[in-house]
Amino acid sequence: MSYPKIKKAVIPAAGQGTRLLPATKVVPKEMLPIIDVPMIQHIVEEAVRSGVEDVILVTARHKEAIENHFDFNFELEESLDQKHKKDLAEISKSIGRLCNLISIRQKNPLGLGHAVLCAAPVVGNEPFAVLLGDDLIDAEVPCTRQLINIYEKEGHSVVGVMEVPRAEVSKYGIVGGKSIRSRLMEVSHLVEKPAPDAAPSNYAIPGRYVLSPKIFEYLRKTLPGKGGEIQLTDGLELLAKGDRLLAYEFEGTRYDTGDRLGLIDATLAFALKRPDLAPGVRELLRKYLAG
Ligand code: UTP
DSSP states (O other), rough: OOOOOEEEEEEEEOOOGGGGGGTTTEEHHHHHHTEEEEEHHHHHHHHHHOOOOEEEEEEOTOHHHHHHHSSSOHHHHHHHTTOOHHHHHHHHHHHHHEEEEEEEOOOOOHHHHHHHHHHHHOOOSOEEEHHHHHEEEESSSOOHHHHHHHHHOOSEEEEEEEEEGGGGGGSSSEEEEEEETTEEEEEEEEEOOGGGGGSSSSSEEOEEEEEHHHHHHHHHHOOOOOOOOOHHHHHHHHHHSSSSEEEEEEEOEEETTTSHHHHHHHHHHHHTTTTTHHHHHHHHHHHHOOO
């Protein structure tokens, strides 16, 4: 049986980014760079490399910089062209060509589940991917593509999971269920940020999902949960009970770039992978470690 192709991705980006204040007072968290590339560009590139054509950005007041980043900047590009800096002009233009960006406002920060629900009129009755802007996943096959592959085979919603130490389960949505085959689990229940002794497993959802449009019915029924917010995890729990939900242990390295240390971790890891920067960064590290 063949299932509909996934061409749409929702990127919820309406949060306040309080963990990175004061940087996020005026600049959207998603625009903070990993070296010279804003976090959100890495996320959109992952979606596009996974086959997504329409990116639906759920945004909020004062976050217009994100939309502008994925548009052309004629003044800058013209001026670079005239100065014969074609390669720089092309870097700027290529971001404008990356995808079709559709943006929708979440008028109040009522939670991640509510943010995803805001995208329902644009998603319509199609399966879609969800990528969170502050979870960077470095993988040979993009994490979203890995989940789409599972969806296209199984025809059911799937969340990406990774194993975390017990002591850290309270930072994530955690899945419980039974293994179907290597890396794939049938989810029976989920808990948002449980205490270590209340967690059903140590498999955490770090912000990648491929969902059937049925999730919208369940999100409409989801009551405010942890922190008084409408939690996506609670909507997924209803989906797991009323329909079917799979969890796939993806391959790749995840960085929590919504957190100060996570941001440093990602910056170093990405710098050490870049031939233009790696020798200089190694030198710097040697200097600081010796001191
Ligand atoms: P976070 O829990 O990381 O919240 O949200 P945040 O506001 O972005 O950051 P901190 O914790 O205050 O530093 C997870 C994801 O859900 C989105 C955020 O933009 C982020 O991508 N989100 C959260 C919304 O879009 N709307 C909301 O109401 C809440």
